[in-house]
Amino acid sequence: MNKNLLQRILMPEAKDRDYSELFMRSEVVECNAFGKSLNILRERYFNTWMNVFAAKKWFHYAELSNLYLCLDVSGTYCIEVIGSNRNMAYNRIDERLFFKEYVDQNCPVSISIQNPADYDAVYFILRDQKDQPCDIKSMGWYTDSKPKKKNCLAIVTCTYKREDYIRNTINLFKDYMDSNIELQDRMHLFVVDNGQTLEGCLKNQYTNIYSNINAGGAGGFGRGLIEVCKSDKEYTRCLFMDDDVEIIPESFYRTLVLADYLKDSYQDALINGAMFDIYHKIIFYENLAVQNGIWCNPYHGEGNLSFYDEILRVNEISDEVYYRDYPKVDGGWFYCSFPVNKSYINKLPMPFFIRGDDVEYGYRNHGKVFIQLNGICIWHAPFYYRVNKITDTYYMFRNMFIVNTLYTKGFKQKFKALYCEKFHYAIETYDYVSVRLLIKAIEDILKGSRIFNENPVEIMHLLQEMAKEPEDCVSDPYELYAIRDKRFEWSKLRCVLNRILPVCYKWMPCLKCIIKRNKMNTAPEWFPPEDAFLLHKQVKVYNLLKHTSITRKFDFHKERTLTREFRKKIKELEDRYDILEEDYSSNFARLTSYDFWRDYLSLD
Helix, strand or coil, X not given: XXXXXXXXXXXXXXXXXXXXXXXXXXXXXXXEECCEEEEEEEEEECCCCCCCECHHHHHHHECCCCXXXXXXXXXXXXXEEEEEEEXXXXXXXXXXXXXXXXXXXXXXXXEECCCHXXXXXEEEEEEEECCECCEEEEEEEEECCCCCCCCCEEEEEEECCCHHHXXXXXXXXXXXXXXXXXXXXXXXXXXXXXXXXXXXHHCECCEEEEECCCCHHHHHXXXXXXXXXXXXXXXXXXXXXXXXXXXXXXXXXXXXHHHHHECHHHCCCEEEEEEEECCXXXXXXXXXXXXXXXXXEECCCCEECCCHHHHHHHHCCCHHHHCCCCCCEECCCCEEEEECCHHHHHCCCCCCCCCCHHHHHHHHCCCCCEEEEEEEEEEECCCCCCCCHXXXXXXXXXXXXXXXXXXXXXXXXXXHHHHHHHHXXXXXXXXXXXXXXXHHHHHHHCCHHHHHHCCHHHXXXXXXXXXXXXXXXXXXXXXXXXXXXXXXXXXXXXXXXXXXXHHHHHHCCCHHHXXXXXXXXXXXXXXXXXXXXXXXXXXXEEECCCCEEEEEECCHHHHXXXXXXXHHHHHHHHHCHHXXXXXXXXXHHHHCCHHHHHHXXXXX
């Protein structure tokens, strides 16, 4: 009977040496085997992120009947297959499903896995003699079920002056397609160049490049989706992927084949990838985001996925989370695939430029399932110290007001507290630039949908002028080490003051001028603690990524002026909330239509 490949077993290459535990773990043991006593064996464990088979999840979402482990391995070796289930009492319960020794084996082997759907994960161990290693040609998880559909995958990435990353992705994709002939008519890469800096020679038979205005990630992905829909080829799945990532192209195949086997009830499911730390490649960050206040947090916390139990943890997500009204979930556009057809040319993203475009799209698809599978992933730089104030304040609070107004019940009663919390933190840490950006965000919210009639490039230029601050380069590494390792630990008396002073400052702001000293304190720039500012009129904050510092200075007059302005704008926002809600709702179809985006991106 013919068998179809679901998941290749990937072996680490030389370049993967630093994170080979994501592919395979190996040990050397001494035991009786192959008719010899105390044989020295090399064990290879494939209970890893790249190679474990998430059986229960596969059989839940996909139309599968049987599962096989197929091996093209020559020589003398032993195979043991294990089924694992998470268990709160025992952490994990493993069961041996198969064990057999093969001596001088020259033919491929197919092992039928019994009752695979009963196990969260199935993996195998390959043992051979250390002094007579077997020859591994190929290994993989297969099924005898036929796919329900033959999907075509459009991979969309947009870039802004990150030529090295995107050039590497294009070349990697070309090499992968050259070596996988059967996929050449089923995948295509669409690159949207917001910076208009990519060379035309990068285009090839597997990749198209489109020059675009800098309309941010939303504009880049929107343009990419337009080109997918206008293509002569009928694509059935679209994948949005960040540009500044590293990827193993096998993720594309696994996304495609999972979509091929989806049950009828899950044909509209989205397929997410996981995000790993590009600098510490075994560290997992996110594979699903869940609503939290105005923004969202990872569903699963950070984890070291060189550990098998951690893989099982992040693979487990109950379907219940996709159907509840609050908190909603979404899949980040660092790697998110969804079904597509020609009609999606009028189901484009909201023109948010950056921040919240993927959240809106996730909430728009509320009630659909977001599937995550081990082995589908990218490596991305961490966000701390990288997300600038324009993104984290202006675009965050402008766009997420619109998103939550459209999709979150009761947001009218919640938004003021969330915006005041942001304002209070920025004021108390002398971050007057962020305060101005927050006020600008509210001003643009008050414009309603008309804000999207303005030129996004001009808006960005204005914000960049507003966000300019005098930075000093820090050349002394020990100065940076001191900030990195600084612990904000206080005496009992200071802890009492840390609780009392904010209350006093709130009711009698003029006390700040009396109590605060003209001394300099230091803190990291990435969310410095308010306590570091309570008694000091100057605080030098350090960006440990850029090796720069900015001295923030207390300015009572500026604080009171900004406070009055913020209160006035937030009151106006309260008064006009219902009008704005109606405006966003009634203009939603227009803002996500091809006609709007054609003019917005100046395509004609």
